[in-house]
Amino acid sequence: MGLKTWLDHWPVYRQLTGTDPLGRGAASKSRRRAELTPRTATAERVVKSVCPYCAVGCGQNVYVDDGTVTQIEGDPDSPISRGRLCPKGAASEQLVNSPTRETKVRYRRPYGTEWEDLDLDTALDMIADRVIQTRRRTWQDTDEHGRYLNRTMGISHLGGATLDNEENYLIKKLYTALGAIQIENQARI
Structure with missing residues (x-):
């Protein structure tokens, strides 16, 4: 490759000797750049x-x-x-x-050492059964003085800061309807 050929491939030389001395047009564009397409161009x-x-x-x-x-x-x-x-x-x-993203419900039985896959319906039924059982077992109608409580101390909720106001509102209504009084959010802690 001769000196002239080498200089023609050097962008600064093209800029100074061409019609674009400020390097804002054709001198700043390479062949590779002309072949590139935006990552978002192929999206449906x-x-x-x-x-x-x-x-x-x-x-x-x-x-x-x-x-x-x-x-x-x-x-x-x-x-x-x-x-x-x-x-x-x-x-x-x-x-x-991510190839490591879990896409199945994983469950490890109490005192178990291995994880097993569950279908979503089974997992949701297990959660619902445990919530109902805990609420029944820990329900308090009245205190020792006969005052009405209508609450459970066996269920609590700690919310995350990624939820918006509407989601937090619905969660608060759900746990209040269940009788839980220990309802907190990460944003307040």
Whole structure:
């Protein structure tokens, strides 16, 4: 390769000797750049979502192609995050597509040493049975002075900060209806 040929491939030389001395047009574009396409260009549709990691509620654009999430980016229309995501939010696509993500209900019996797979209906029935059994066993109608309590001290709830107000409201109503009085949220602790 001669000196002239080598210089022609050097971007600074092309910039200074060409028609773009400030390097804002053709001089700044390479052949490789011209062949690139955006990661989001192949998506069939864009779904609006909210980041699942904290209580801020940053808006996300979830790019879906053939039923698979291909990219997650900040939603510029979100008044909360205005298109920005923290490092965890920007990496949330890995949360969805990770090969180590559990997609089955895993259960380890009391004093067991091995995990077993359960179908979702069986797991939900087990949870419901345990809630009902605990509520019946720990229900308090009155205290020692005959005052009405109508509560259970055997069920409590500690909520996470990733839930929004509507979800927290519904959880509070559920646990109050069950008679639980120990209802707390991570955001207050």
